[in-house]
Amino acid sequence: MYDRDITSDGFSSWLSSVTYQDGTPLPTKHPFTAEVAARVVTEGGDIYCIVPAHAGDSVSICQWLYSTTDDGQWSEKAGDTLYASDTGEPVLIQASAGEFNPNFAVSIHGTDGRSFENHVLVTSGMDGSLVLPSDAGSGQALLSDFSPYAY
DSSP: OOOSOTTSTTHHHHHHHOBOTTSOBHHHHSGGGGGOOEEEEOSSSEEEEEOOSSTTOEEEEEEEEEEEOTTSOEEEEEEEEEEEESSOOOEEEEEOOOSSOOSEEEEEEOTTSOEEEESOOOBOSSSSOBOOOBOTTTOOBSSOOOOOOOO
C-alpha cells in the first residue's frame, strides 16, 4: 500500500523498496515498472500495473460507482473515464479495489481480437493474492499477477 500520490517525487524510491521474498526489488525483476509514464490516481493506496499484451492494444480505466436505489437495492455502474489509450503501453493505477467494492474498472481490447473487462479484482480471502479471471473455454488465466507478496 502506498500512502502518497503515485505522481509525486517519492514514488520511484518507494517502488525500488518493494521487494520479492528473495530480496529482489520489483523494478529489477520487471524493469518496465520503473518507467511507466501513464498514471491514474483515484481514492486508495493499492497500486496496480496494467500491461497490455501487444503494442496497439487499447486500455481504458473508468470509475466504478456504487449507490442505493430509491427502493433500497444496491446499484453499480461505470462512471467517468479516467484514462484511455490505444498504444499498448503499461499504466499504473492507484486505487482501492477493496475486497468487494472496487472503485475502478479496466477494459482491454487487443489487436488480436481478444478483450477483457473487469471491475472486480478480489483477493483470495486466504493469502491476499488476486483471484485471476480465466477463459471459460480453456480455463487459462486471462491476467498475470506479478505482485511481490510477503508470504
